[in-house]
Amino acid sequence: MLTFSNGKRILEHRYVIQEKICRKLKLNEVIHHIDHNGKNNNISNLQILSPEEHSRLHRKERNISYVLIKCPQCNKNYKKEERRVKYRLKQGQKVFCSRKCSGKFGSYLYWKIDESAKGRQSGLEPVNLGSSPSSSAMP
Ligand SMILES: [Zn+2]
Ligand SMILES: [Zn+2]
Numbered sequence: 045m046l047t048f049s050n051g052k053r054i055l056e057h058r059y060v061i062q063e064k065i066c067r068k069l070k071l072n073e074v075i076h077h078i079d080h081n082g083k084n085n086n087i088s089n090l091q092i093l094s095p096e097e098h099s100r101l102h103r104k105e106r107n108i109s110y111v112l113i114k115c116p117q118c119n120k121n122y123k124k125e126e127r128r129v130k131y132r133l134k135q136g137q138k139v140f141c142s143r144k145c146s147g148k149f150g151s152y153l154y155w156k157i158d159e160s161a162k163g164r165q166s167g168l169e170p171v172n173l174g175s176s177p178s179s180s181a182m183p
Pocket of ligand 1 (some may be wrong): 075076077098104
């Protein structure tokens with residue numbers, strides 16, 4: 045952190061790069077330390093990235109630990125990022141192998157609720173999709 049005589053403060057790496065490019069950095073510009081040493085503010089170690097590029101870069105380099113999970117929908121074992129699984133479980137949510145499975149599970153729950161509501165209505169006949177109306181009309 046550098047402090048100017050007027051009391052304004054700026055992160056050193058932002059200052060260094062602004063001197064180089066002769067303009068102020070925009071809010072959506074992130075300075076990345078190429079050697080990952082945050083104290084190395086040498087201009088050759090600094091790179092301007094968008095926040096997306098920057099997080100992608102760090103995600104790639106970070107060691108992500110995976111855990112093996114059994115999907116409650118398809119019973120398949122699958123790998124999932126441990127951090128995400130822990131977060132979901134903490135929220136009391138189930139963890140599925142895919143968005144497709146979580147969607148299916150959601151509609152299954154909805155179907156169950158719907159079914160019990162139908163049971164209370166006496167006038168409804170179950171629909172048999174196996175036979176067509178024309179064949180059942182035949183003697
Ligand atoms: Zn970085
Ligand atoms: Zn699944």
